[in-house]
Amino acid sequence: MKNFKSAKTGFYTLLLLLIGVVYSGSLFSQNFYEIKFTDRAGNEYNAFLVYKSESDAYMRVAFYSNSEYRVVNVPCEAKTGTLDDGTHYFVLYGSSPTYVTDHNRGEQYNPDTFVWLWGNGTEYGLPYVTDDPNFSEESFKQVDSYTDLNPNEFTQEYLNQYYATDERDFLALMNMVNDNYNSYTNNDVDYNNTNYNNENTSYTNNNNTNGGKVTMHLVIVANTAISDIGASCEKDKQRMVNEMEAVSDALGITMKQYIVDGKNLTRSNVQSTLSGLQPGSNDIVIYFYTGHGFRWSNQTDQYSNMDFRYNPYTQISEQTCMTLSEVSSIIQSKGARLNISLADCCNSDVGMNSVSSEKFLTSKSDPNYDEKKLAHLFLNARGTIVSCAASPGEVSWCNEDDGGFFMFSFFQAFHEEVGYLSDTPTWDDVLSNAKKYAIYKTTNGCNGCTSQNAVKSVKISYN
């Protein structure tokens, strides 16, 4: 057995964190993991972890109890943060286990808690596990293995270790395996075709304008040159580009990027970029802003003002900012089918009236999305979405590793919604869950964060 105490001198600090308030950062996207561990009596356990977000994960734990095969379902929550000595931790708490298999009367399973620890610039190693609800130091034991699973390699036999064949998630995972198999056998769906019925679904794109083609116009405005949050904004920008490239590739639609960043960030450049948009009536326009935000003391619009100053020496004025509402109005006037305007920035009072003169694991593009669900969100949806990261008076939060918490949460929610384990996706669910996950990240300690509650308007109909 590995000695947990020797691995972490600040154990008691961690213990307090396990019991009490913890900082929730981010850090997985919807993914699948396998953890093998052994208890002190030598009993072996295999766990299959399905991780969607910090507040939405579950584990299937398989083991033998007196030669009887058992599987329990354990809902999980994750918290992450940093101890005073700089050691980072990621804790996965199990709770309320239920048996999936038959079990004897009175047979109980103590939910497990897993703890990963790592230092700056070092890789995390195998986690520690305990089923002691008091987290006694002696109870922690290093697991035997921890594996990031490739869903393309799932087999029915593998999944049947953890699921009954008629379970909803089993069927969803097998659909994912089959779809991935089909994609390898050149059975892709061409979403630019006016009819792309796939299997038993009937997502039909009947809008033949723009030659039957769909183009995604991705406008990214990022304050990558500002000294305090520029690195975080760069992270957001790259994530947005990567995610939307993956989406457009998966759907087979054209993507056009319009990026205003660095020292090109000015109101006039943003305006001219928006003015230059010429989407077709079946196109998608996505506007994404990452940078500073604020609201005037006398502002009534609930959405943030986006601060387009990359240089702190520039006076703040109406000539250096624009509200998300204004951007959304401009975009809507272009007549695209689907308009999405998102801003990851603060919405707190700047203290001035408007003046008229003026690692654990980082998020990744999840390849495991269900293309039919992607099509439902991007090709069958019509209308307008506007959302900013914080309510009036609130600040929003970011860090250099994960970027903006709102944007990170948005993609967690998005991955969850287009994953195989979800129901029919809706943009309202994506934005609602993004808001929920951002609240979770900022209210569970967060070393001083204050809660950020996103503002959203989702007016979408689906074909």
Place this chain on the structure above:
Amino acid sequence: MVIVGTQLSAKTLHPIFGNECRIIKSSCRVQVYLIDPIPVYAVEQVPNEEYIYDYKIMRKMEFKKNIAKVVTDAILDTMQYLPLVTKTCPFMGTYAVKYTVGKKTVTVVISANPCDKVIIFCPGSVIDKKHIDIKDNGTLLAAIRFLFNPVENKIPGTI
């Protein structure tokens, strides 16, 4: 897996100010400034006005080390800082605090509520121009307000 004992040398350093912590601790006199929110380029600065790191000084006070202790304690209190996360609101200069030992200075420029942040200036040091967020409603701003107006403000931590 986990790094053990590698932080020993780092533990002797202040997590925010590093070695320059000694300037803050040793400075006999402490200047505290009320400043304009937006800095002004040097070429645009008005000759008869005073500036600190390009922020126009609206009011200036100087304190002996013992009087300024309430601010110094708050500045050195690591619990006041949020080194891992950042608010996405614009920095609006409000106060500055300057410590001097010989030719070395540490100046902390502070953006007050609702966008509580600091920029640390220490020419020639690794912490020069370091941006870091501070806690909302922390003791640093309360301590500075106390120095500016001890009648209407209380020393942080007192009732």
